[in-house]
Amino acid sequence: MAKITKVSPLAPAHFPVLPVIKGVSFATAAAGVKYAGRTDVMLAVLCEDTTVAGVYTRSSTRSAAVLDCQAKTGDEASGQAAIIVNSGNSNAFTGAVGIQSVQAITSAAAAALDMDANRVFTSSTGVIGERLPHDKIVSALEGLKSNLSEVNIADAAKAIMTTDTFPKGACASFDVAGKTVNIAGIAKGSGMIAPDMATMLVYIFTDAAIGQSDLQTVLDELTGPTFNSITVDSDTSTSDTLLLCATGKSGVSVGRENVQFREALRDVMLDLAHQVVKDGEGATKFVEIRVTGAQTEQDAHMHAMAIANSPLVKTAIAGEDPNWGRIVMAIGKSGAFADRDKLSIWFGDVLVAKDGWVNPDYREEDAAALMKLPEIVVRVDLGLGQSAKTVWTCDLTHGYIEINADYRS
Amino acid sequence: MAKITKVSPLAPAHFPVLPVIKGVSFATAAAGVKYAGRTDVMLAVLCEDTTVAGVYTRSSTRSAAVLDCQAKTGDEASGQAAIIVNSGNSNAFTGAVGIQSVQAITSAAAAALDMDANRVFTSSTGVIGERLPHDKIVSALEGLKSNLSEVNIADAAKAIMTTDTFPKGACASFDVAGKTVNIAGIAKGSGMIAPDMATMLVYIFTDAAIGQSDLQTVLDELTGPTFNSITVDSDTSTSDTLLLCATGKSGVSVGRENVQFREALRDVMLDLAHQVVKDGEGATKFVEIRVTGAQTEQDAHMHAMAIANSPLVKTAIAGEDPNWGRIVMAIGKSGAFADRDKLSIWFGDVLVAKDGWVNPDYREEDAAALMKLPEIVVRVDLGLGQSAKTVWTCDLTHGYIEINADYRS
Known part of the structure; x- marks a missing residue:
């Protein structure tokens, strides 16, 4: 990765205060995948009944982790789930060994968290073509599990950074009959930005209750005018992944036509997309x-x-x-x-x-x-x-x- | 235009010695279109029976000069012809005034050279959107006419440069039954290079005798693997023009299937295309x-x-x-x-x-x-x-x- 020399002049003044999304907890670790002296793995664990939607790069050279996520998205209507992400190594263009790394991480996480491996989603971001030292990530799982907390999302945003000069977060909320629905998201991305169907790495969480198919429909429709409408350098990542998880813990059910939900989600997606551009490599405007x-x-x-x-x-x-x-x-x-x-x-x-x-x-x-x-x-x-x-x-x-x-x- | 600081490290050691193409003469002038202290207009005058083929940018914002050349290409089977080119101002995106400038130059050149204005081809290269001071070019015509010479092609290559750091020329020849056919070409181009059907400004001359429709066919076929296979920055010029003129003065007739002619012409086109890349703005490789x-x-x-x-x-x-x-x-x-x-x-x-x-x-x-x-x-x-x-x-x-x-x- 490139040497990070300073924070983008277009960076927001500070990381936003993100609301707790009930039903999601986060942990981070410094596993030493590539970087020294910083966190490089984040784990998000989602409660029962969570629905997960995803959009992914259409690159023909996409990574093993992306292919694995794609295969799992929509396969189960709802349930417990986990997301595990490392920075420093994209595990892209690593052949059969890359697939083995994904399987090692997802099966170890499933065992540690007592859930189906089909509900463990992984992403990797960083250098292309180098073998992922997945044992380092597997070894970090127990520590991650013991540090899970609903308030750790800002740390998660930092752990997934590569050439990013600032962590990226955004949120929105709306009320329905006295109950509040919250949406909070984090993203990484700086170069190799010209998303095609998805983007970079983005994880968005909400406590709305919404079925998987409706969640996927809304996500697909909102990706065009947000992440697919930004570009830094016309280059498309092999690892672009956006996962959107709904825990239902707000007690508010929404459908694909719900205007409040769509507008709030769009605000979060557009805010994160703009932050990615503002952290474009070398950007001053x-x-x-x-x-x-x-x-x-x-x-x-x-x-x-x-x-x-x-x-x-x-x-x-x-x-x-x-x-x-x-x-x-x-x-x-x-x-x-x-x-x-x-x-x-x-x-x-x-x-x-x-x-x-x-x-x-x-x-x-x-x-x-x-x-x-x-x-x-x-x-x-x-x-x-x-x-x-x-x-x-x-x-x-x-x-x-x-x-x-x-x-x- | 950008400040030209030094010659590209990829430049050829020297401008090639180009053969005289019988039936073509060249002159240059310092008309002061934009630059001071250098030539900025070149005139090429072609003898009777010359056939002219051309390929042009497909940009939807192409310049008045390109549209005028396109309208004239192939309109007459053969005859006297002239090419007049200025650097420093592209006369692109200049509306009705741009068309008037083209008409002023072509009609003045036709009168000075005693030929049909339909046989006067013009190109302009340089800044986009500024009014072309065509009176300066018209005023230079008499001096240009009196300086015409068959050996001035190297000067012509210099007069059409903008951000180029070296003039570009190439040649090839072949013999048929004891007679030699010569091809010589010049080009300018450095940035805004991602040709689409044609490229930059390129003028190629041959003393082969070949009908206009055969000449156009060969040119169209050879543009794909030469000029349309180079790129500096993915940006396509509004002024891209390639004119290929055959005077017939070698006494050798060739058709569209003539392998010697095609190979020689291809060599010249590829050589010029490579020189354009080697003068790509900032290029070191x-x-x-x-x-x-x-x-x-x-x-x-x-x-x-x-x-x-x-x-x-x-x-x-x-x-x-x-x-x-x-x-x-x-x-x-x-x-x-x-x-x-x-x-x-x-x-x-x-x-x-x-x-x-x-x-x-x-x-x-x-x-x-x-x-x-x-x-x-x-x-x-x-x-x-x-x-x-x-x-x-x-x-x-x-x-x-x-x-x-x-x-x-």
Whole structure:
């Protein structure tokens, strides 16, 4: 892993105070998988009747742990469950030995926790292609079990970090007939971020009562506008996993159409997704790309992602340069439909270009001032239809090169 | 434009000695379009009976000059022709004013050279979105006309440079029944390189006699494995243009099936394409990506381009790090079919991984030594079929960030 030199300038002021989610307890350990002097394993144990939904990377080279989680998701309607995650080694592209490591960890955890191995979900994140020393994780299980606590979620967020410069957490809650439903989530992710169906490692817990199939449906629908709408470097992880667990301990039952639950869950997912971008390797700017006026949502998404992934756009933003010509270039190459002479482009609320050329009233000093802010909005209206999409990214700086080229991983 | 600080470490030792192509003459001028103290306009004038073929960017935001060239290509079977190119301003995304600039230049050149404006092709390269001061180019026409010479092609290669750190030229020749056919070409390109149907600015001249439709057919077929198989930064220019002109002055007639002509032309195109990669912004390594064993050529191309465009692969190469896990990652995200457990990966002739895991005989010091060379071959065998593709790219370094972020364009 790259050397972590400092905290992202876009980091939140502090880790949020997350509510206790009844029915979930957490523990962490320093198992020495790769890193020294820090925790690198986290265990979450979930009570009876918990439902678990998951979305995963679509990478064709995804890891043994991802394949194992996929096979288990939805297999049981509900029950006790556990999640065990290590950082420092992704156990990806490790062949048959990788599968053995997953089996060793899940069967040992199932025995220690007295539950079915089919309910033990594992993730691994870190270097690709090295044998996972799973015995170190298995040896840590007894200590983890004895330290389980409902209030340890902040420690869990720290234990799963790799090149992250800050731990990521988010929460939301809502009331139904005097009862409160809480949702709390944690995430890791910094580079290799261009999720495709899922993202990074994300674990979200709620005490809502909701059936597995409804939980999966809501998760699938909310992944598109949240985690699948961010990118740091257009590279997709082999380990992307998002697990969403509902314990039912609030006593509030919700279904797939419940608006309060969907909105609260969406808030948590979007908050975590934004934190991942804000911890993008080398990031100094958080950038929102809004594309409106497209003929289809797919066109809007393709244009927005072409802008968000363009190295020339991202370096211009790093240089605080309102180089709108590069926005035009990215739209042109996206593969989605655009009419050059109907394009309008804004930086923040400054209209830079319209009708296929620079706005005659545009003054570069107005846009240049906006570019100095840490959060930048780029808006493009295609002038063709009613569809819109928003994605989020960061700038491309010397820091990204330093993290990924100057140090050996 | 970015500040040009030094010549690429991958530059050829010197500009090649290019043969005179009978029927073509060149002139250059310092018109002051944007740059001071250097030439920035080049004129090529082609004799009667010249056929002209072209391929162009498919960007939906392509420039007025590209649209004008596209409309003219193939419109006349043969005849006198002229090419006029300026650097410093791309006249892209300049609306109706951009069209007026193209018309002003082509009609003035047609009058000065006594030819049909439909046979005057123009290109512009440089900053996007600024009004082209076409009067400066028009004013330079008389001087250009009086300086035309068959031996000025090296000067022409210099006049079209923008962020290029060296001028690019290539040639090939072959004999038919005691007569020699010559091909000579020049190119510019450094950043915004991920051609889609064409590339950058490229002008190739031959004294072969070949009909316009045959010339276009051969050009279309050879663009795929040459210019459309390179990438610097995955960004596609709004101005990409390749014009291929055949004067017939060698007295040798060739058709679309002529193997000697195709091979010679392919050599010139591939040589120029490689030079563009070697002048990639900030490049310190020239990288060949060979993908074999794919089920289809499209799959092989998608995998090769995913590797070539991955920021994490490119920064690892910059850091001389044989980080094969990132190659696995890029294959996984490419969208093309792969079976993780059938993958083999080589750096140069060092087998790094096979059958879905690291080669048991792999010693990292062997691969690490290869990574220190200026030219690196990455080979991936998918183990699935017989299709193969090769593409070329460069590494991603601090130099790219410096050129595109640290200086205002």
